[in-house]
Amino acid sequence: MKLYDTPLAPNPRRVRWFMAEKAIDDIEVVTLNLMQGEHKTPEYLGKAGLANVPMLELDDGTCITESVAICRYLESRYPDPNLFGRTPQETAVIEMWMRRGEMLVSLPFMNMVRHSHPAMAALETQSPEVAERGRSSGIGGLKVLDRRLADHEWLAADRITIADIVTFSGLDFSRMVKFQAPEELTHVTRWVAAMRERPAAKAGMPQRPPA
Incomplete structure (x- = not known):
């Protein structure tokens, strides 16, 4: 298998992070x-x-795009640790929070960066x-x-899941324009720190944006 990747973009980072959590090498x-x-x-x-x-x-030539679709395929091939859900109920809750995180957090901040960072002008009509x-x-x-993280360590389950990976990858992309979450969002701040401390975070984008 081959993964076609690019270093800075948040969607490829989702897959790299997912692979790192599963130690897929x-x-x-x-x-x-x-x-x-x-x-x-x-x-x-x-x-x-x-x-x-x-x-x-x-290996048979089939090509899959869309980061979550790739991760779902990899989950079926490399089932441990589980990141998509162990039971029907847990799977549905993870899917719910993944979609919420993507629509409410990840995509808005990705748009913010794409339409404001000077380097993105080569790819975007800003x-x-x-x-x-x-x-x-x-x-x-x-x-x-x-509000969710006030009484949950992770977004969707008792462990990190695809919901955390998808949400964080988009949010962390905002560091390209030096965005920081408001200080009063203390539960988000705690979760962000926990995500950045994970070894898999090293599979993400560089600390500094390109010149």
């Missing part, structure tokens, strides 16, 4: 340079269908209004998370 990683358009070459598009990264290419809307919506989403 037998998949070849192919790094693409998005700034040079390597995800838009005819060869890549012929496999992926869209200029999307990450992509997992299976809009300050979209950036500010992402920031405002993301903070609202963090307030939802803070």
